Amino acid sequence: MASFGGFLYAAILLLLCIFHVGVVRGQSIHPTEANALSAIKGSLIDPMNNLKNWNRGDPCKSNWTGVICHKISSDTYLHVTQLELFKMNLSGTLAPEVGLLSQLTKLDFMWNNLTGNIPKEIGNITTLRLLTLNGNQLSGSIPDEIGYLQKLNRLQIDQNQISGPIPKSFANLTSMRHLHMNNNSLSGQIPSELSRMPVLLHLLVDTNNLSGPLPPDLAKTPSLKIFQADNNNFSGSSVPAAYNNIQTLLKLSLRNCSLQGVIPDLSGVPEFGYLDLSWNQLTGSIPTNRLASNITTIDLSHNFLNGTIPANFSGLPNLQFLSVEANNLDGAVPSAIWSNITFTGNRSLVLDFQNNSLDTIPAAFEPPKAVILLLSGNPVCDASNAARAAGLCQPTSVNEAPSGPQVSIDCFACPKDKTYEYNPSSPIPCFCAVPLGVGFRLKSPGISDFRSYKEAFEIDSTSLLSLSIYQLYIEQYIWEAGPRLNMHLKLFPNNTSLFTMSEVMRLRELLAGWEITLSDTFGPYELLNFTLGSYADEFPAVMSSGLNKGVLAGILVGTITAAIAVSVVFTIFVMRKRSKRSKRRTVSRRSLLSRFSVKVDGVRCFTFEEMAKATNDFDDSAEVGQGGYGKVYRGNLDDGTAVAIKRAHEDSLQGSKEFCTEIELLSRLHHRNLVSLIGYCDEEEEQMLVYEFMPNGTLRDHLSVTSKRPLNFTQRLHIAMGAAKGILYLHTEADPPIFHRDVKATNILLDSKFVAKVADFGLSRLAPVPDISGTLPAHISTVVKGTPGYLDPEYFLTHKLTEKSDVYSLGVVLLELLTGMKPIQFGKNIVREVNSAYRSGDISGVIDSRMSSCPPECATRFLSLALKCCRDETDARPYMAEIVRELDGIRSVLPEGEDLFSSTSMVAGSSAALTDSGSMSLTGEIFDSSHASNSGHANSGIPSGTVAPR
Structure with missing residues (x-):
């Protein structure tokens, strides 16, 4: 009878599946593209197993990670339109078969470890709009074929090891707006043909090996706003006077480029906001025509300029930073540069006149407190006691300090089942919510001091993201080489505890797809990371892209049918699962440690049954925390020993050898002042670490x-x-x-x-170990x-x-x-x-x-x-x-007789208290999941701080 029942279930399922196939017939991925994805997977190395679902089902209908499909009206197949594998820890190479994804509009491999060349076959994808390969280890030259992608809007290949020239074929990129090639090893001249790109906004080629004269024809580029070419070698070249004719120019940055000649007159650029010609070999005097009132930054330091500091620097209302350090300027220190500036809030002005030949300070000389004036290395500091007394002659370097969290709130504890935090900007005091973390970098900002522009950035970015301003919290920002501004943002839901899935996906698509454009003041941005935290478990579809909404509607009938099939076989599934779990509880598989010949001393191997008994079958009452690695339970072994048991959830299971290596490393750490590993459990689909329990908390x-x-x-x-x-x-x-x-x-x-x-x-x-020659790396x-x-x-x-x-x-x-x-x-x-x-x-x-x-x-x-x-x-x-x-x-x-334990009557069991990292101390038990390990774990909540080793 049981056999007949099983046969009946199978028959019903088969009939339903046949019906389902009939419904969605013609809505499968194109076979060529399926083969292309297989080839791409084969050329990649995926140590974190992020592409583990790339070996089952139809890529478009099985939610392959990073694969987004659409139905193209011209045929009956589904086509891959977006391939988003942003920051997946992938290495290997990018297979030339990527060129077979003929309907691709977005190819995103940012922030991985890819090596090899950029495949020339990408030039076959005529539909491509976004190509983002920055932050890898790609080498070789840029294929000429990319220059014929007439729909390409954004090319980011920065922060790689790409060499060779910039292709002249780029002149054909008639839709290109953002061309980011900085931090590579590009050589040769900047092609004058780039001036034929009709909508080019941002040309970033800094930190390469470019040489030859700067092309005057760039002045003909009709839309150019930012030209950043620092740290190249244009030896013998001067700054073309024609650049005064770039009517759209906002930023010109040519620092450390071996430029010679004089500074051109740039007063004819109406919206000019940022000029950096520092660390060159420029001569002559500073032009006396006044620059545009929008200017925030003028850096002419470390050249061979002479004459006086001209009056045209006065009356610039937005000026933040003026440096003429290390030139041959003489005469008087100007006294009215700040005359047209309103100093409110964090508004300040840095005037760096150090290491020149300035010899006079005007009689009436009282810079406001918000003006930082630096005069060290000038004759005026030798002759003027007044200057010394005013503190103007101390050698100083001025950098905006990195910001830390702006607000600390003392509130009652947030729930600990998710990564809840207090939103410091919320109008509701002590309101708990789960934020999204965003790593965000301004690649070429038009400012030198962010503090007075912070509010403008908050208003601008939240407006573009359709958020209220209090939903954005700038947790930290710091200036990096470039200069670039690295920020960590937190996006909070709008007075609710959690974002909806649609909101998470909407925000991710806006940021990762560059579908917002910040004000010109902030320049281009890049997404460094988009941290889902708890949402990764709630909404796996966010991590694994799939069909677009139109396609989902098209297979709705098939989905309903599949749901019926699932309901039919649900009983069979449950019965098999229970049987498998029961078997797993009673039969311990052979220890992986012995399989890999790993020696472990003083660490016990527990069975699943022992762990279940210690925690009352992992009862909710025994749970003391949860992190990215899994749940943490307080348990009691048969001998009465209190322990903390850290149980990995399915997504955190490591490879067998990696888990063994971790246990072996931890087993070697024995010291009175280190928390000890007591044991581990290693059975089918289960990995657990067992630590000593610490009763007095953190x-x-x-x-x-x-x-x-x-x-x-x-x-x-x-x-x-x-x-x-x-x-x-x-x-x-x-x-x-x-x-x-x-x-x-x-x-x-x-x-x-x-x-x-x-x-x-x-x-x-x-720590680093000596190399083959016995040399020990310093870091x-x-x-x-x-x-x-x-x-x-x-x-x-x-x-x-x-x-x-x-x-x-x-x-x-x-x-x-x-x-x-x-x-x-x-x-x-x-x-x-x-x-x-x-x-x-x-x-x-x-x-x-x-x-x-x-x-x-x-x-x-x-x-x-x-x-x-x-x-x-x-x-x-x-x-x-x-x-x-x-x-x-x-x-x-x-003093003798000091009683070390005079307060040891403080025992675990004190009332709940929120620690500074969001950890909860309850009767001596600690939960801290605020940081993820480099292997994808979180510092999961272990009682009394017992935590996840590497």
Whole structure:
């Protein structure tokens, strides 16, 4: 009877499938394009398995990741119209078969690791509008064939290793508006034929090996707004006087190009806003005709200019930055440049006149406080005591400091089942919502100081995205080489907790498709990342593109039919699933560790059944957190040991060998001041890590203003020593050595005796090892990871990770210990605030007033050590061994009889308190999922900070 029932189900299903095929017949992908996608997949290396669904079903109807299809009216097939594989960690090459995707309008492989050449076959895709290959390792020359894509609107091949000339065939790109080829190895001259591109707006060719004269014919380009060609070698060339005729020009940037001759008169450019001719060999005097009133930036520094600083720089209402540093200018310091500027809010003006021959300051000379005037290296500083007294003669370099979070809010806890956060801009106080993260970079901004344009950017961008202004929060921004402005934005739903799926998709399409255009002041932008967070689980369709709405409507009948088929076989599916799960619970498969001959000492191999028993079959009451890696449970082993069990969800399962390697690495880490791995579970479709449980929570919990029994100085000192010793072990004794990369107060945990243990190696990286010649690299180059407020500034700027990066982060923790402050609070940075107090000679205002038993001489030594750790220059910071020695020295001079555990009656079980990173401390249990590891995990919530190692 059972066999007959199974046969009947199968027969019904077969009939329904036949009916379904009849409905959608003629709506499958074109066979040529299906083969092309297979060839593309075959040439790619996909270590993160992001294209795991590229081997099943019809690409258009099976939601292949990054594949978007449309039905073209001319035939009955579905065609691939967009291939979006943005930031997928893909390597390998781009197969020439991509040219067979004949209806493609968008080809996006930004921010991967592709090598090899750009296939010339792309020139066959006559429908192509967007070609974005920037941020890879492509080499070879640019195919001439690309110059015949007459519908191509945007070409981004910047930040690769492309060489050879710029094709003259680009003159045929009649729809091209954005031509971004910067940061490559292009050579030869800039073709004058580019002037025939009728709608070209942005020409970015900076940081290449271009040479020869600058083409005067560019003045004939009818729409050119930005010409950026810094860091090339136009030796013997001058700036063409014809550029004064580019009526649409907003920005001209030719820094460090070996240019000679004189500065041309550019006063005829009506909307001119940004001029950079610095670091060239220009001679003669500065033109005296006044530039356009829109000008924000004039940089003529490091040339051979002579004469005086002309009066035409006065009366420019938008001027932010004027530099004539390191020339041969003489005469008087001008006194009226700021006369037509209204200084409100953060509005400022930098005038850099350093290292010239200026010898006179006018009698009536009172620049406003918002004017930063630099005169060091001029004769006036030798002869004028007034200039010295005014502080104008100190050698200074001026850079806008990176911004941190602007607001700190003390509220009750947000829910912990998703990545909820408070929206600092929301009109509703303490409103919890799940934001979208957006990495956003202005590639050629027409400003030098973002602060006074921040509000304009918020209004502009939210208007284009159809958002209310309070839905945008600029979490951080920093100037990078270029100069380019890197921003991390958060988009919040409109007074609801979650975006709808359609809103997520709409915003992603607007940003990733360049369907918005910022005001000319901000120039072109690029999308660095679009972080879905919790939405990736809620809306997998966002990650895996599929059919457009028209096609979905066309197969609606087939979808309904398929739903009927699903309902018919649902019972069979459930029965099989239950049977499989039951079998898995009772039969442990052979350990992967033995299969890969990985040796593990002191780490137990648990069965699924043991883990289920420890957590009451993974009951919801045992769940203490959830992150990108999976859920975390508190459990009790048969012997009564309390543990934290981190269970990977399906999308976080690693390859067998990678999981074994991770366990092997963790099993080698044994130190009193590190959280220990107790065991693992490795069975079919299950991967779990088991850690020791830490009953006293995180250090941040005990520094919080809500802590009922604050730590005394001796306790704080011992915690600092424990953390430093744990990190020292990672740097010098672990095999192989490890850089932690995310040292912070919420990753320093306290056991039952308040012994500090360092946790969370989710972002850690192996330290460099000697090469074949025995040379030890000084750093690792890596994508910046970590937590704002704790990040080493040099690591943030250079991406060079060293052991001194951990030293900086620990220094911030030491400052937290002494002051009780958070790293960033109310827009203030702890390092700057404490440095300011230290220099003033009065540190009493920053010492935590709740801390008892703090000898002044010990506090001073402790503070001095912390500030040394937080120096901007890497080499000026101590090594971890020196930190441990100094902390031990401070301990040795403490008064006798100091009771280390006078406050140990503080036990886990205190009321809930929100930590600075969004972690919840509930009866000693910690959840922190604010950061993803470099393997795709989150620092998932492990009780009392037990976390995901790398």
